[in-house]
Amino acid sequence: MADEWFDVVVVGAGLSGIGMARHLKVECPDLSFTVLEARARLGGTWDLFRYPGVRSDSDMYTLGYSFRPWTEEKAIAEGGSILSYLQDTARESGVEPHIRTRTRVVAADWSSADAAWTLTVDVAGERRTVACRFVVMCTGYYDYARGHAPAFAGADDFAGQIVHPQFWPENLDVSGKRVAVIGSGATAVTLVPALADRGAQVAMVQRSPSYVVARPASDRIANGLRRLIGARRATDAIRWRNALIGQFFYSRMRKHPKAAAEKLIGWVRDHLGPDYDVATHFTPRYDPWDQRLCLVPDGDLFEAIKAGRAEVVTGTIDRFEAEGIVMEDGTRVPADIIVTATGLELKLMDDMPVRIDGRPVDFARTLNYKGMMFSDVPNLAYTFGYTNASWTLKADLTAAYVCRLLNAMRARGMRSATPRVGEGEAGDEAFLDFTSTYVQRAIDRFPKQGKRAPWRLHQNYLKDLMALRFGRVDDAIEFAHPERGEQRAA
Template structure:
């Protein structure tokens, strides 16, 4: 039996739960279902369980635009974020629309029927099909089944334990142990100070430095404002304050990269002192925002380094040994546990194969439309947040725009909306411009963006707000496939 919904949302994480809210609020007469491959709400925030897991964005912008974040800490730990998402789903009845254990494995569009057929694989190996008029992918941007795990020479000789943070074992006891964390990204700078609280010593081994910025875990402005204003008003003011500050600092860093680099490195030197080798360990070779900056709350990483419970080593690995790692320089790092915080594997739309009237859709050959849809692919949207700001800022805007499209199709008596490039030539550009390894490894498998609107990503919340909330829905969008007379009567 095939069950039909007006809209199917794939993923019950931060984006999917937000999508459910916007759909039932802005399109209350539409039926929807959320298909979740795992057995829990939360997505990333339920999957990742490594010590110290937390946001690297403030919760006043990572939180939903419709539900205030009211806790004291703006840089929140993973369990608190998971609770926030789960409680949001429960409070608004979104959880009643979730089908757990339904992993989407294929989706095909039929133009005559104006619907997607979505095939799912259940936990027992059986399959189940759904149909929907609009398919909204909120499944994140990386592979949940595997992380990036390079093959290190001699790994089989190491007598200790090798762990990837994406699959942190519950039984891992690191108390009193020597730990080496390979990596210098957000996961590594989160893990190191947390592990250092109990480990004998933690070494962060990096091939090259990353920009690391300290920020207070609590937002005093937000906490003060919440004492004198209703929670929603205080949240709104704080949200816009943080959005505008982030936009200002990002633009300044991109306009004056040398000055920004000098200031960011100077801030680290102020934390670690003049005697620390900041040049080697915290001075990247690239400009600020060529890769995402790493946030550390309340300078916890720097405090662990100053206390001697953690250290940073910059160099390349020659080989693993039976009791640690030998670097190309000849230096050895003793370890009982090695944590490979070597990054994620990006995966477009959960790796689901899509077809259009029986023909395979080659998504990497499409142009991305407004950061959410794909040229010549009807009634399919994907939630992909900002690389230079909080994910949920774009997620909320995307969900609201999907609702605008649904309402426009209904008002015009059409069943299909398809982004079309048209006759004017468009130069193709990479979908993402970050130089980070996880991005560069995936670019060939991602769609392109164009050199002009609406095919070019803004990476700017204020511009997207104007375009997606108040801009035209007709720019390069074709509304077609009218409802026939009998369908109109039935409706």
């Protein structure tokens, strides 16, 4: 007998978990649920990351919830504003009372005899059990406890401070300091102008460039529409506009990568001028959208470079020394502080053993089902957003589909729903086709894709919208375990 029983347990109280909980309240009002959050506060990524300049890397009209309009002036929003938005959403939608913080799920066990999951949770050092019919994982895809921190030769010789953005010191003063930011991704291009604004002299040290795109922080059309037709209708219209435009340009860039690369690099040259060495510092070795594009609101990175408050150093690091970084070509990058914006560590429930009737589940040997469930794993969904668009667009579709599935189970009087692979549908294609190093380091631990739908991961909002909101809920799903009317533990 477990200590508690719920129809649904949502794991994680960040962007995805709060959205999932709100969908449950509205679309499955008769089901009991709780949201278990390991950290002391809700907010997920937007509570964890506190480095200077932390912000969204996509517009808030698509990163925000479809059911709660984003009404701030800036479409590319600072982390603090996003955290406040999540807190307000949880409170106003009635989700907040369902959230239990400081409650970490450490194991999940499915019993076919009971058609239920038993979750072992750690609450302030005390182990308890929570039983439920269905589990929805909304924990994101990276490790909150550690970032990727490669070993650099000579790190112990460095006389200054080494900082990882995921664990930014609260009172770190960079004014008047020389700061070297190692990395070329979204975190690095965010940090560099933010640190320069705080009075630092900054060098972005990158092994190779990324595609960097400037975009206005505020959407004048969206702000005008809000005043003209109201927040709700304006948000719906802008959300659709941004989703469709984003999908259009992604498709065009993938079909015509050479032309897309020339255009993207040309925009950088327009910002930095003809004398800047764009070929070395802003010309990637890969095609657009092999990795995610880096967004710089209002061109802030370019403005910092033009003002002489930031520079880019491209090449391979040889070692650290007392005064900074030495590159392989002998170039020295002086630094008082080194920031290792070297990426995330991906994980897929790595720290939460999952067992079915006592047998461990190896998710790398499963097939992805509709981008959210796993072959032969019953009553378990995982929220994984888009790599080529806002996370919430997919999270919202996932939540709606899970609610449809739960309602279908109840309507049929069944207690379990398990994706089953049919003959000729198996495959071994990688879950993601990104070439980013942080993805490639962990991709062998993720599920595979099959040969056809529903075992494919589309990365396409329109296809997913049709499949998840309007498509069949029972394709490749085996419903089992008829309701017995048993007495549940309280």
